[in-house]
Amino acid sequence: MERHSSIGSLVLWGLIGGAIGGVLNVLLHVFALLGLGDPMAGDGGMGFMAIPVFLSFGSSVVPGAIAGLVYAALERLTSNPTSRFLQVSGAFLVVSLAGPLTMQGATTVTVAVLLAMHVIAGVPIMWGVIRGARP
Numbered sequence: 001m002e003r004h005s006s007i008g009s010l011v012l013w014g015l016i017g018g019a020i021g022g023v024l025n026v027l028l029h030v031f032a033l034l035g036l037g038d039p040m041a042g043d044g045g046m047g048f049m050a051i052p053v054f055l056s057f058g059s060s061v062v063p064g065a066i067a068g069l070v071y072a073a074l075e076r077l078t079s080n081p082t083s084r085f086l087q088v089s090g091a092f093l094v095v096s097l098a099g100p101l102t103m104q105g106a107t108t109v110t111v112a113v114l115l116a117m118h119v120i121a122g123v124p125i126m127w128g129v130i131r132g133a134r135p
Contacts, residue, residue: 004075005134010068017128018064021121022057028120029056032113060121064128071129082130089129093122 030053067089074088075081100106100114 003134005072005132007069007072009132010071010129011065011132012068013128013132014064014066014068014071014125015061015128016064017067017124017126017131018061018121019057020124020128021064022060024120024124025056025060025117026053028113028117029053032109036109036113056117060125063121064125067125067129068132071133075133082133085129086126089122089126093118096122 029051033053067085070088071081071085074084078084096118097115100111100118103111103114106114
């Protein structure tokens with residue numbers, strides 16, 4: 001019988017990776033508010049001011065837990081779960097970039113910050129989940 005990683009460990013490490021990304025995203029969000037002003041302030045209130053800072057954290061942590069569950073499923077469905085997980089999560093990260101890239105009325109600075117926030121959330125989540133996988 002093939003031994004699988006603990007789902008709890010995968011989710012925990014996904015949450016840890018998400019928390020790392022979340023802290024970095026909160027710092028970037030605060031910098032964007034204080035250092036750049038609100039680049040989208042003239043966009044009907046859809047700028048950084050309209051997004052509570054805590055969502056920058058939560059939007060990194062929740063996907064971390066989900067990523068752990070995805071890895072657990074892939075571990076049961078494929079013989080090479082780490083490779084498949086990196087493919088799936090890399091593809092998801094690329095698709096998630098479409099949101100910032102297609103925002104109507106967004107400034108270049110806003111798009112750049114939002115793109116960075118997606119990458120800053122994704123990379124530590126991938127690291128965390130893989131770290132939580134069985135050796």
